[in-house]
Amino acid sequence: GESVGLHLPTLSVQEGDNSIINCAYSNSASDYFIWYKQESGKGPQFIIDIRSNMDKRQGQRVTVLLNKTVKHLSLQIAATQPGDSAVYFCAEGGGTSYGKLTFGQGTILTVHP
Amino acid sequence: KAGVTQTPRYLIKTRGQQVTLSCSPISGHRSVSWYQQTPGQGLQFLFEYFSETQRNKGNFPGRFSGRQFSNSRSEMNVSTLELGDSALYLCASSMGQGGEQYFGPGTRLTVT
Numbered sequence: 001g002e003s004v005g006l007h008l009p010t011l012s013v014q015e016g017d018n019s020i021i022n023c024a025y026s027n028s029a030s031d032y033f034i035w036y037k038q039e040s041g042k043g044p045q046f047i048i049d050i051r052s053n054m055d056k057r058q059g060q061r062v063t064v065l066l067n068k069t070v071k072h073l074s075l076q077i078a079a080t081q082p083g084d085s086a087v088y089f090c091a092e093g094g095g096t097s098y099g100k101l102t103f104g105q106g107t108i109l110t111v112h113p
Numbered sequence: 114k115a116g117v118t119q120t121p122r123y124l125i126k127t128r129g130q131q132v133t134l135s136c137s138p139i140s141g142h143r144s145v146s147w148y149q150q151t152p153g154q155g156l157q158f159l160f161e162y163f164s165e166t167q168r169n170k171g172n173f174p175g176r177f178s179g180r181q182f183s184n185s186r187s188e189m190n191v192s193t194l195e196l197g198d199s200a201l202y203l204c205a206s207s208m209g210q211g212g213e214q215y216f217g218p219g220t221r222l223t224v225t
Binding site for chain 1: 117144145146148155156157158161162163168169171203205207209212213214215216217218219
């Protein structure tokens with residue numbers, strides 16, 4: 001039969017708002033986490049990463065929070081802009097999983113001017 | 114520094130044929146990973162090469178294979194193409210010590 005596409009969560013915000021995108025990861029042994037942004041027709045673009053010995057890391061306009069107790073990751077984008085509109089993926093890796101990242105399903109972020 | 118490049122960008126093949134995709138990593142990167150992206154399954158890991166050796170492999174059939182050359186460039190091959198192989202194939206390069214991976218633009222493969 002036909003394959004059913006993933007139903008990606010969506011987040012719609014106004015320009016200038018702060019955005020929070022959430023992700024639940026699956027492997028307790030993962031010790032490295034990354035957020036990627038993918039625009040239509042392009043490959044995923046690295047945003048920010050965090051190791052398991054940290055619970056927060058900040059970049060330019062972005063902050064990643066890691067809660068290992070409940071295996072939860074979030075990406076906060078401050079003062080969201082229309083150019084931030086894209087699909088956002090979290091990915092987990094590390095340990096002996098050389099070069100292997102396991103991706104979440106993604107979240108569609110739409111920023112309205 | 115030039116980013117990850119992939120060739121060709123678009124490809125149309127017929128069921129039963131085979132295809133070879135190419136990936137040139139960022140200069141100095143020794144690890145190349147390949148991923149398949151489809152609307153139904155999302156991004157899935159195919160395999161990873163480091164210093165010409167396959168170090169990790171995902172859950173794909175043996176029709177999917179790859180290799181890496183001494184200059185770190187990598188190719189992946191899909192034999193006996195099936196309609197379900199239609200996807201965006203992405204490669205990513207990294208230093209190889211578990212750090213961030215940088216993705217290329219992908220090769221869009223359509224199997225008819």
